[in-house]
Amino acid sequence: MRLVRRPGDSLLACTLLRGTLLPCSLLTLAACSLAESSAPLSDKHRVLAILQLEASTPLAASLNERARDSTVTWVPPVDGSDTRLFVPAGVIEIADTVRAGEPVPVVVNSIGENGCWQADGGTLTQRGDTAIVTAYDRHSGAAACTQLWSDRLRHPFTTTFPRPGVGIVRAYGRRVRAGYPAVAMPIVAQRTVVVIP
16 A cells, blocks of 8 residues: 555645635535545555454444444454444345345445545355345545445346245455555455345
8 A cells, every 4th residue: 555645645635725715625625625535556456345443532322333234244343332334335235035046136335535535346256045235336536535434335146046945145345444444354245145046
């Protein structure tokens, strides 16, 4: 990883933009924030999607409830007392009940640490009753990015469960600390569905 903007640059940019007629609300977030922006060494760099983001401070209770969604299990398990953990709303989107032998849409949502991240596809491998999804994200390569998280980097897939019973969707991703994307831990989100004839 390389630093794409020095802390002093944002102060200079804010000073230069004061008093102009430019709409500065998003520009201020992007260029005048004291938070650092970092980007992969290459704008063609594709990385495993972020499925959990560890914030530096406790989050609002409504955001913490997402980590305890009973439809999704995590490996390693999520500690229910962790008030700094941010996960996407609906990390795995799929119908609760599906038909055997019919195509089923699946969406894996990942987290963009700032406005420069976008979903970049992935792979889905079907192994019997289990769909294994690996989602990827890509940084735009821009030097200045909005400092807003996004939890809706959508990765759409289609799978087919071969027989009635229980189907499993397993999404592979990573957990990172806010501001330290190079410090990552592999994680898996898993959701089960009922497969009817």
